[in-house]
Amino acid sequence: MSLEVETPIDALLDLMRRLPPQHVQQNLDKLVQLAPEDAEELVSSVDVPLRIVKCKETGKPYLCCDYNKDGNSYRSPHSNEYDPPLPEGAFPSVKLRKLEVSANEAFDTYREMYFEGGVSSVYLWDTDPGAFAGVVLFKKRACPQSHFSDLLDQPSTDSWDSIHVFEALEKGRMANYKLTSTVMLTISVSGPSEGTVSLSGSMTRQQEQDLPIASIQTHIANTGRMIEDMELKMRNQLQDVYFGKTRDVVGELRSVVGDEEERRRRDLAKELQGRFGKRLT
Amino acid sequence: MPHTTAEQVSLASSFVLQAPPGEVNDVLSDLRLVVGDDAALEAGVTQALEEYNTEQLVSVDVPGESYKMVLSPAGRIQTEEGTRYLDARNATTYVVDPINLTVSSPEPYPIPSSLATVRDALQKALDGYLARHFVPQPKAGQADQALGDAACAVFPPLVASDEDAAALGNRVWIMEVVSSRYKPTNYWSGRWRAHWEVEPDKLEVRGNIAVDVHYYEQGNVQLHTTYAPHITLPSASITAEQILQLVFDEEAQYHAKLTESFEKMRDGGFRGLRRVLPVTRGKMDWDKVLGYRLGQELAGTRSPPVASS
Numbered sequence: 272m273s274l275e276v277e278t279p280i281d282a283l284l285d286l287m288r289r290l291p292p293q294h295v296q297q298n299l300d301k302l303v304q305l306a307p308e309d310a311e312e313l314v315s316s317v318d319v320p321l322r323i324v325k326c327k328e329t330g331k332p333y334l335c336c337d338y339n340k341d342g343n344s345y346r347s348p349h350s351n352e353y354d355p356p357l358p359e360g361a362f363p364s365v366k367l368r369k370l371e372v373s374a375n376e377a378f379d380t381y382r383e384m385y386f387e388g389g390v391s392s393v394y395l396w397d398t399d400p401g402a403f404a405g406v407v408l409f410k411k412r413a414c415p416q417s418h419f420s421d422l423l424d425q426p427s428t429d430s431w432d433s434i435h436v437f438e439a440l441e442k443g444r445m446a447n448y449k450l451t452s453t454v455m456l457t458i459s460v461s462g463p464s465e466g467t468v469s470l471s472g473s474m475t476r477q478q479e480q481d482l483p484i485a486s487i488q489t490h491i492a493n494t495g496r497m498i499e500d501m502e503l504k505m506r507n508q509l510q511d512v513y514f515g516k517t518r519d520v521v522g523e524l525r526s527v528v529g530d531e532e533e534r535r536r537r538d539l540a541k542e543l544q545g546r547f548g549k550r551l552t
Numbered sequence: 553m554p555h556t557t558a559e560q561v562s563l564a565s566s567f568v569l570q571a572p573p574g575e576v577n578d579v580l581s582d583l584r585l586v587v588g589d590d591a592a593l594e595a596g597v598t599q600a601l602e603e604y605n606t607e608q609l610v611s612v613d614v615p616g617e618s619y620k621m622v623l624s625p626a627g628r629i630q631t632e633e634g635t636r637y638l639d640a641r642n643a644t645t646y647v648v649d650p651i652n653l654t655v656s657s658p659e660p661y662p663i664p665s666s667l668a669t670v671r672d673a674l675q676k677a678l679d680g681y682l683a684r685h686f687v688p689q690p691k692a693g694q695a696d697q698a699l700g701d702a703a704c705a706v707f708p709p710l711v712a713s714d715e716d717a718a719a720l721g722n723r724v725w726i727m728e729v730v731s732s733r734y735k736p737t738n739y740w741s742g743r744w745r746a747h748w749e750v751e752p753d754k755l756e757v758r759g760n761i762a763v764d765v766h767y768y769e770q771g772n773v774q775l776h777t778t779y780a781p782h783i784t785l786p787s788a789s790i791t792a793e794q795i796l797q798l799v800f801d802e803e804a805q806y807h808a809k810l811t812e813s814f815e816k817m818r819d820g821g822f823r824g825l826r827r828v829l830p831v832t833r834g835k836m837d838w839d840k841v842l843g844y845r846l847g848q849e850l851a852g853t854r855s856p857p858v859a860s861s
Binding site: 279380384430456458472492506512523525 | 559560563564566567570571572575578579581582583584585586587588684685686689698731732733740742743744761763765766767768769770771772773774775776777778779780803804806807808809810811812813814815816817818820821822824825826827828829830831832835836838839841
């Protein structure tokens with residue numbers, strides 16, 4: 272965190288990098304109250320767990336983020352309608368909407384294969400001629416492992432949220448892709464012998480690639496492969512940080528090696544006690 | 553919408569209390585930039601900082617002593633002039649600046665001898681445990697050590713005389729253990745806190761262990777744990793060393809359990825959220841995927857599109 276913090280917005284973003292991810296939404300709401308003049312920039316720069324809503328027209332679930340939002344309405348990728356209705360809202364061009372429909376189908380297959388559940392949504396928008404941008408979203412939730420019979424003390428739900436924002440720029444038979452991926456992951460476990468253990472956080476990675484294109488549909492395969500590789504890489508890194516590095520830090524705070532020494536000493540004392548048949552003090 | 557300074561200070565205080573180990577000053581300097589009224593902010597968050605310091609068991613240097621003094625709610629004494637903190641080892645209270653943590657104006661605080669005997673014995677035993685398991689030790693082959701320290705303290709019931717001590721309904725000695733490490737070069741910080749309430753008259757020791765870790769390389773990942781063990785003492789005449797043995801057993805068991813929890817979360821919850829690869833063990837065949845969708849709709853069957861491996 273060696274970033275220069277000089278302006279209020281820098282400070283607000285720095286705070287979000289320090290405050291517990293377990294409470295990201297509550298803290299973001301509080302920061303918006305604290306600095307209303309920077310609220311818009313702050314909210315658009317901070318990723319929060321995705322919200323699932325039901326499409327009024329099709330009944331299918333979809334995910335909400337800043338990219339399908341206009342005013343206070345969210346656009347459904349299924350119906351292409353805003354909820355609450357917003358006929359004057361921002362819509363992709365006819366050509367891009369067609370691609371968006373295909374992309375939603377393709378990434379829905381990907382979602383089923385990797386997440387075996389959850390919800391996915393893809394939103395595209397026009398930028399410059401020969402260019403467009405998009406976001407691919409996945410969310411999966413599950414109940415955390417708990418051995419408490421009292422469910423009132425249940426910690427938050429386990430969840431994976433991935434947000435892949437990309438820009439595509441066509442250059443003849445090639446296209447340049449810039450991908451920024453964020454994964455938010457929350458995992459917890461609780462029980463009488465372990466208390467509560469909660470791990471939560473987010474990780475962001477970027478990648479840029481030039482790939483050949485045959486037709487507009489090729490963009491789906493190209494971004495699909497990039498996102499697939501990125502998620503695999505990030506899944507491994509998250510596993511390493513959450514369950515490896517964090518455990519190692521706990522080991523730095525309290526030495527287990529001392530335990531063994533202690534146990535040896537205790538065993539020796541027991542042995543002596545047994546041998547001499549009297550209590551050692 | 554304009555906000556009053558009082559509202560701003562109350563919001564700022566809630567952020568101070570959530571600061572990760574060793575990062576409270578960073579949180580404060582961020583808040584200074586956001587609030588823009590340093591004087592009001594500092595005056596307003598003093599209470600939050602005092603709460604943070606005692607909740608997090610922040611430990612401070614005592615002039616002329618080699619150990620660190622632990623700021624604990626059990627050693628906090630409110631006087632007409634403000635808050636003072638007890639260093640029970642040398643029976644002295646101090647004023648502690650909540651921001652820069654300087655210690656000043658020592659005043660003697662005699663501990664009744666009937667309480668001091670037990671306190672000193674517990675302190676000696678706790679010091680031994682701290683030295684064995686928490687004080688940073690140089691590791692073989694590791695040149696770049698983490699910063700940080702470990703400290704502990706034992707507080708007796710806060711009464712003025714042996715008569716008052718004898719009149720006490722319940723005599724509770726509080727033991728605090730805190731171990732913090734910071735390694736900015738590797739983007740992490742962490743803190744282990746243990747709070748133990750020893751009440752021999754009730755044959756009881758009540759604990760609270762909390763571990764916090766912040767990992768922040770290109771992200772923000774935090775571990776927060778709490779565990780509240782309960783120990784039943786075999787007899788009221790148990791020695792301090794024996795009490796510490798029981799406390800040690802609980803903490804060691806908890807540490808082992810926590811290590812297990814990481815595996816449990818990795819192999820359980822995490823694996824259940826997202827697979828490494830699809831069931832077919834191959835990546836998706838993106839060229840086929842759209843055709844597959846179409847085919848699936850026509851035939852009503854399902855065979856996932858995967859690249860042949």
